[in-house]
Amino acid sequence: MNNKNTTIGIPKALLYYKYNDLWESFFNELGINVLYSPETNNEILERGKSLSIDESCLALKIFMGHVDYLVNKVDYILIPRIECLKKHEKLCTNFYALYDIVNNIFNTKILNYNIDVKKGKTEKKAFIQIGKSLNKSHVEILTAYNIAKNVFKESKKQRYFDQLNLLNTSTKNKILIVSHPYNTYDKLIGEPIIKLLKKQNTDIIYCDVFDEEEIKNKHTHISDKVYWTYSKELLGGLVNYYKHIDGIILLTVFPCGPDSLTNEMCMSKINLPIINIIIDELSGEAGLQTRIESFIDIVNEKKKVKNN
Amino acid sequence: MxxxxxxxxxxxxxxxxxxxxxxxxxxxxxxxxxxxxxxxxxxxxxxxxxxxxxxxxxxxxxxxxxxxxxxxxxxxxxxxxxxxxxxxxxxxxxxxxxxxxxxxxxxxxxxxxxxxxxxxxxxxxxxxSIVKFLYYTILTLKMISYMDKIDIYIRANIGFEEEEKSFENLLKEMHKDLESTKGFIHLRKTYIKYNKLFRKIKLNKPSNCLKIGIIGELYTCMEPFSNYFLEKNLAKMNVEISRRTNVTYLVIKKRFNTKKILRECGNYCKYTIGADGTDNVSEARMLAKKGYDGLIHTKPFGCTPEIGAMSILQKVSKKEKIPILYFTFDSHTSEEGIKTRLEAFYDMIKMRRENNE
Structure with missing residues (x-):
């Protein structure tokens, strides 16, 4: 295999929004071309819908559409499989099954890595696994991984720093969006909502931007039994920003398993204006607009009462 | 107090x-x-x-x-x-x-x-005390495993009983006896007694009867009310039913067989796909190999692991040539709709069998 011509396709969905900084610089260091699928559009959604089971969550359907776009355009498609990132924690089972679902639906070559900390399969080992399948030497892989890891950490820090700055300087209403990054930043799921919010003269705080050390045990204020890593992070972020914000939007895709229960916990334990927006593939923008506008009205009224 | x-x-x-x-x-x-x-x-x-x-x-x-x-x-x-x-x-x-x-x-x-x-x-x-706790926990697990063993026999044969309700009535008697279990030996005696009695019930079973396997999410598999008495309805159609999912399997057997189950999935699964998804894929493949006529997959609406398994089961169904009927249960599911689909599925596998012969 001639490495110079190898292209890896990365679907712009699900874990892309979490790990892209890591992937991008890792492949960059190894000198491998990367092709991204475009931002989610209607065509991708339609393809995804026709390829997946009706009841799958919207994020997974969109992911299928992205994979479908990349098939036949690239040599490998990067599909991670993550079961467990920390001891005593888990991920949503969709991430367990991601590799096998794609492998059974598409007939394409997959570049796959597997993280399961409980069984000793760490992220480092996983990246060595993908490096090896691209015929790279051990040293090359480790250097690339270390550099990529640093870039990843730096960009995370930078984003957190920027957000703290915004929190301290902003005088507008601050609305916290509590949602998985693959919903918040998706062109079809999160972006219409963020646009509407910005029109209403608000500043948006993202729950998925945080410092890991700082939120470590904060989720216990809402629920101490939750064991999904990503939900834990969201709850921790929520508690972390709680005192500095004016309203909370829980953005969920239909029918998300973990969120269906953690939302219930959030709604009953929080005293700020809170709204749960559920997006499915049929959501229209008109209804959304009404809900967001009235929500902002509530936030304003509450603020007035508080200031008096 | x-x-x-x-x-x-x-x-x-x-x-x-x-x-x-x-x-x-x-x-x-x-x-x-x-x-x-x-x-x-x-x-x-x-x-x-x-x-x-x-x-x-x-x-x-x-x-x-x-x-x-x-x-x-x-x-x-x-x-x-x-x-x-x-x-x-x-x-x-x-x-x-x-x-x-x-x-x-x-x-x-x-x-x-x-x-x-x-x-x-x-x-x-x-x-x-810990001794008492362990003694009764193990005794209860043993009781569950005996109940499951008897259930497996009942499921395979209840569709062919000569006298109606003979299985059901005997099962009720057994449950009454189990409630007064005194210890391991007594439990074993009860099991042997009822095992004999169940096998004595007269059957009218043809050797080439239709066989259907039930796979899917654990609760909708095991709670008859939640699946609208699926097994009872199937029994009325005179089919042999097989189902691996029971408490013995979930609590004990599954723990020691993870690798074996993954191997049984063959090329369909490289990793475990969460909860009981892997088990269902392996079970589907095994039943197809055993020559079952059809499978019924049950799950509650929105069950994430089973939805993952479904995408894989569809391929199993195509490659291993075994029809699978998917049921999704929700609070609004209509009983008539389920009956109609079940009847159509039964007709289909019956015709399929006749065409093959």
């Missing part, structure tokens, strides 16, 4: 061993929640989050009915998928409704382990 009354949600016939265990380990009264009816489901759905899965709603309905009848200690299990998070949310919803009760979960950190179970029972009954 108020008398403590324990209650727990229903699942199939398993209330018998659970009641037995609780009576032996605690000094409280045990109250069975009223049998599941449509009202149970209505109550449960009313107070549940919007798109939580259906077992949550049934469990919540059971709890509310028990609390109304005076129970003040509730129990929940958990593990695998979001089932592990049921306990906390249900507790909170019930507290919000103004009930006064204690809530215990058999699982800790999403795992069912003997030590955490012992710790939990110790909270209810301070005098409980």
């Amino acid at each position: 108020k008398k403590k009354i324990i209650s727990f949600p229903h699942m199939g016939n398993y209330y018998i061993p659970i009641k037995y265990l609780l009576t032996k380990l605690t000094n409280c009264d045990i109250m069975l929640s009223p049998p599941i009816t449509k009202k149970t489901l209505e109550l449960g759905s009313k107070y549940s989050p919007d798109f939580v899965c259906i077992p949550f709603k049934y469990n919540l309905g059971n709890y509310i009915e028990s609390l109304e009848n005076g129970a003040n200690i509730l129990m929940q299990c958990g593990g695998g998928c979001r089932y592990g998070y049921y306990a906390e949310v249900q507790q909170q919803i019930l507290k919000g409704l103004g009930y006064n009760f204690e809530f215990y979960s058999l699982t800790e950190n999403d795992k069912l382990a003997a030590i955490s179970m012992y710790r939990m029972f110790k909270k209810i009954n301070k005098k409980l």
Whole structure:
């Protein structure tokens, strides 16, 4: 295999929004071309819908559409499989099954890595696994991984720093969006909502931007039994920003398993204006607009009462 | 001090061993929640989050009915998928409704382990010794495994009984006897006695009868009310039924066979796909190899692991040439719709069999 011509396709969905900084610089260091699928559009959604089971969550359907776009355009498609990132924690089972679902639906070559900390399969080992399948030497892989890891950490820090700055300087209403990054930043799921919010003269705080050390045990204020890593992070972020914000939007895709229960916990334990927006593939923008506008009205009224 | 009354949600016939265990380990009264009816489901759905899965709603309905009848200690299990998070949310919803009760979960950190179970029972009954706890837990597990063994025989043959209800009546007798189990030897004697009696029931079974396997999510598989008495309806159509999912399998066998199950999946699965998804894929492939005529896959609406498994099962169905009927159960599922689909499926596999012969 001639490495110079190898292209890896990365679907712009699900874990892309979490790990892209890591992937991008890792492949960059190894000198491998990367092709991204475009931002989610209607065509991708339609393809995804026709390829997946009706009841799958919207994020997974969109992911299928992205994979479908990349098939036949690239040599490998990067599909991670993550079961467990920390001891005593888990991920949503969709991430367990991601590799096998794609492998059974598409007939394409997959570049796959597997993280399961409980069984000793760490992220480092996983990246060595993908490096090896691209015929790279051990040293090359480790250097690339270390550099990529640093870039990843730096960009995370930078984003957190920027957000703290915004929190301290902003005088507008601050609305916290509590949602998985693959919903918040998706062109079809999160972006219409963020646009509407910005029109209403608000500043948006993202729950998925945080410092890991700082939120470590904060989720216990809402629920101490939750064991999904990503939900834990969201709850921790929520508690972390709680005192500095004016309203909370829980953005969920239909029918998300973990969120269906953690939302219930959030709604009953929080005293700020809170709204749960559920997006499915049929959501229209008109209804959304009404809900967001009235929500902002509530936030304003509450603020007035508080200031008096 | 108020008398403590324990209650727990229903699942199939398993209330018998659970009641037995609780009576032996605690000094409280045990109250069975009223049998599941449509009202149970209505109550449960009313107070549940919007798109939580259906077992949550049934469990919540059971709890509310028990609390109304005076129970003040509730129990929940958990593990695998979001089932592990049921306990906390249900507790909170019930507290919000103004009930006064204690809530215990058999699982800790999403795992069912003997030590955490012992710790939990110790909270209810301070005098409980570990020896007594282990003795009765193992005895109960043995009882469950005997019940499951008998159930497997019943499932395969109930469609062919000569005299109607002979299996059902004998099963009721067995359950009554199990309630007064005295120890391992007594339990074994009961099992051997009923095993003989069940095998004596006269059958009218052709050697080439239709065979259907049931796979899917555990609750909708095992609680007959939640799947609209699927197995009973199938039995009326004179088919042999096989189902691997039972408590013995989930609690004991699965733990030691993870690698074997993954191997049985062949090329379809490289990794475990969460909860019981892998087991169902392997079971589907094994039953196809054994020459079963069709499979029925049951799941609650929105069950994430089973949806993952479905994408893979569709390929299994195509490659191994075995038809699979997918049922999704929700609080709005209509019984007639299920019957119609079941009948059509039966006709289809019957015709398929005739064409092949």
